[in-house]
Amino acid sequence: MEEVAYWPHGARCGALLTVNLDADQFWLGMFPDSITRPKTLSMGEYGIKRGLDRVLRTFEEYNIKTTFFIPGKVAENYPDAIDKIIGYKHELAVHGHTHTSMHLLTADQQVEEMEKAKEALKKISGIVPVGFRAPEGELTLETLKLAKQCGFKYSSSLYGDDRPYTISLENGPIIEIPMHWELHDFPYFAFNYGPAFPIGQGRVSSYYQVTRTYQREFNGYYRYGLAYVAQFTPQTIGSPGKIKILEDVLKHITQTDNLWIGTCSDLVDAFTLKLRTSVKYESLHR
Amino acid sequence: MTETYQKITWPDYARCAVMLSFDLDGDTIWANGNCSYAGGDNFIRSTSIGDYGPKRSVPRILELLDKYNLPATFFTPAKVVEENPELLQSIDQAGHEIAHHGYRHERFVDLTRDEQKAIILHSQDIFQQVIGKKARGFRTPSGDWSIETPGLLNELGFMYSSSMRGDDRPYRTVIDGQVTNFIEIAPKWELDDFVQFGYNIFPAEPAGQDRISGIEQVYNNFKQEFNGYYKYGLCFVLLMHPQIIGKPGRILMLEHLLEHMKLHNDIWFATGEEIAKWWRANY
Numbered sequence: 173m174e175e176v177a178y179w180p181h182g183a184r185c186g187a188l189l190t191v192n193l194d195a196d197q198f199w200l201g202m203f204p205d206s207i208t209r210p211k212t213l214s215m216g217e218y219g220i221k222r223g224l225d226r227v228l229r230t231f232e233e234y235n236i237k238t239t240f241f242i243p244g245k246v247a248e249n250y251p252d253a254i255d256k257i258i259g260y261k262h263e264l265a266v267h268g269h270t271h272t273s274m275h276l277l278t279a280d281q282q283v284e285e286m287e288k289a290k291e292a293l294k295k296i297s298g299i300v301p302v303g304f305r306a307p308e309g310e311l312t313l314e315t316l317k318l319a320k321q322c323g324f325k326y327s328s329s330l331y332g333d334d335r336p337y338t339i340s341l342e343n344g345p346i347i348e349i350p351m352h353w354e355l356h357d358f359p360y361f362a363f364n365y366g367p368a369f370p371i372g373q374g375r376v377s378s379y380y381q382v383t384r385t386y387q388r389e390f391n392g393y394y395r396y397g398l399a400y401v402a403q404f405t406p407q408t409i410g411s412p413g414k415i416k417i418l419e420d421v422l423k424h425i426t427q428t429d430n431l432w433i434g435t436c437s438d439l440v441d442a443f444t445l446k447l448r449t450s451v452k453y454e455s456l457h458r
Numbered sequence: 459m460t461e462t463y464q465k466i467t468w469p470d471y472a473r474c475a476v477m478l479s480f481d482l483d484g485d486t487i488w489a490n491g492n493c494s495y496a497g498g499d500n501f502i503r504s505t506s507i508g509d510y511g512p513k514r515s516v517p518r519i520l521e522l523l524d525k526y527n528l529p530a531t532f533f534t535p536a537k538v539v540e541e542n543p544e545l546l547q548s549i550d551q552a553g554h555e556i557a558h559h560g561y562r563h564e565r566f567v568d569l570t571r572d573e574q575k576a577i578i579l580h581s582q583d584i585f586q587q588v589i590g591k592k593a594r595g596f597r598t599p600s601g602d603w604s605i606e607t608p609g610l611l612n613e614l615g616f617m618y619s620s621s622m623r624g625d626d627r628p629y630r631t632v633i634d635g636q637v638t639n640f641i642e643i644a645p646k647w648e649l650d651d652f653v654q655f656g657y658n659i660f661p662a663e664p665a666g667q668d669r670i671s672g673i674e675q676v677y678n679n680f681k682q683e684f685n686g687y688y689k690y691g692l693c694f695v696l697l698m699h700p701q702i703i704g705k706p707g708r709i710l711m712l713e714h715l716l717e718h719m720k721l722h723n724d725i726w727f728a729t730g731e732e733i734a735k736w737w738r739a740n741y
Contacts, residue, residue, distance in 0.1 A: 273660065275497060309660045312500040332506030334514060334706060353657045354670050354705065372666015381672025385707070388673050392706025
């Protein structure tokens with residue numbers, strides 16, 4: 173039944189409760205003409221103004237340190253928000269510079285996005301980010317190669333597994349920490365009439381049902397000993413009512429024994445150590 | 459044709475039949491959708507959703523079926539068979555049926571009769587090479603098939619299809635005005651896990667994006683629908699996709715549903731081929 177065994181501190185299961193601080197860059201990236209639509213952009217601003225504080229306080233209550241994926245422009249435009257995140261000792265990672273889909277950009281433009289965002293986060297925190305999550309949209313293997321070239325140790329951009337794994341690229345390996353749509357708050361709740369999101373304007377999901385989905389999925393990850401990689405978006409989860417979803421999910425998962433919760437870079441360090449150990453093991457037996 | 463409230467006779471005095479079916483599409487469905495975008499052949503995010511099925515879900519599904527000693531039918535595009543020969547052999551060796559689902563999950567309604575025939579035969583060769591036998595069942599990939607398809611399948615020796623939506627028990631397909639030996643075992647959209655859970659922002663899936671359904675509400679729908687099939691003694695076809703149902707929380711949901719079904723000891727769990735054989739012999 174148990175499938176994975178490399179969690180830090182000998183834990184049974186790992187939980188990465190990541191945050192995407194897209195703010196208004198989500199809307200600008202997906203619908204560039206929303207630059208002239210203050211109502212649309214105000215949804216993103218809410219994440220900075222109110223949602224972030226609620227998310228930070230909730231994680232603090234459970235003593236959780238996690239990874240915040242942040243577009244470089246959000247860091248440039250809202251430095252005070254980034255300072256708050258640093259104050260709570262979370263990890264900062266890159267989520268594009270302008271939250272533009274990588275598949276729309278040339279290689280040079282992709283590198284520019286990555287470098288600018290790295291620079292913006294480094295300027296505020298003094299730390300060079302090591303993680304990259306491609307903004308919504310598509311990407312190619314070249315994108316990961318460029319991320320490797322820009323010095324990122326890990327990516328969290330794909331969906332193909334339930335544990336970290338290594339992707340071999342022309343210029344070396346990169347570690348992927350895969351995500352899961354059903355553990356992402358934004359697609360359940362985000363809504364706008366014009367520009368339309370979702371495209372077919374489906375109704376906002378039931379809070380109760382989403383809470384139960386996050387909780388029941390966790391039970392599966394715990395049973396099999398996998399990496400529960402969730403995504404939370406302050407503009408979405410940070411409303412007065414929806415923040416209770418995060419609280420109820422954290423309450424549920426922290427009731428289990430032997431669960432490791434941490435940042436993506438901590439996991440990558442543990443995973444890299446494990447890889448090295450297993451290589452040693454193999455060479456001993458050669 | 460059977461009457462709506464006619465009592466259907468199933469083997470061993472079973473009250474109803476259950477066909478657990480899995481469309482092992484892998485990345486084909488995503489790759490097909492990406493083709494229409496510039497550079498779409500190189501997209502790796504959406505296709506990674508599909509990769510999860512062969513990589514992680516199938517072993518979990520096989521373990522679950524083994525635990526409850528249940529047979530299943532895996533409708534698999536031949537390209538996925540080619541790319542995962544050992545996985546398909548393990549499905550076959552566990553006693554499950556492997557059936558036809560196109561080569562790369564083509565939309566048959568868009569193809570000529572000759573194009574359809576070439577895909578069917580090429581895929582049958584791959585089945586023969588990898589698992590040592592040809593498929594007896596067919597499920598039309600991606601939406602509809604064309605008017606000629608059932609006749610073609612019948613002519614090429616297929617015993618049944620599980621493609622239509624028009625009944626809650628098997629029936630003999632009428633081809634060119636003739637009632638034939640070609641059996642249809644129709645699934646339903648409301649019993650399709652992809653319809654409930656399949657999702658992607660770009661390229662949008664479903665086309666209107668909508669929302670992923672709650673796991674508990676889907677469980678309750680599936681269970682209530684099963685209860686109806688049981689009550690009326692029909693053929694319950696669950697249409698699942700490893701990449702969807704094999705996620706850690708959903709495989710527990712499926713287990714929960716199987717436990718609910720197993721509360722009854724008069725259910726005939728069967729593969730598509732077994733159901734088609736029974737129907738041919740008795741109806």
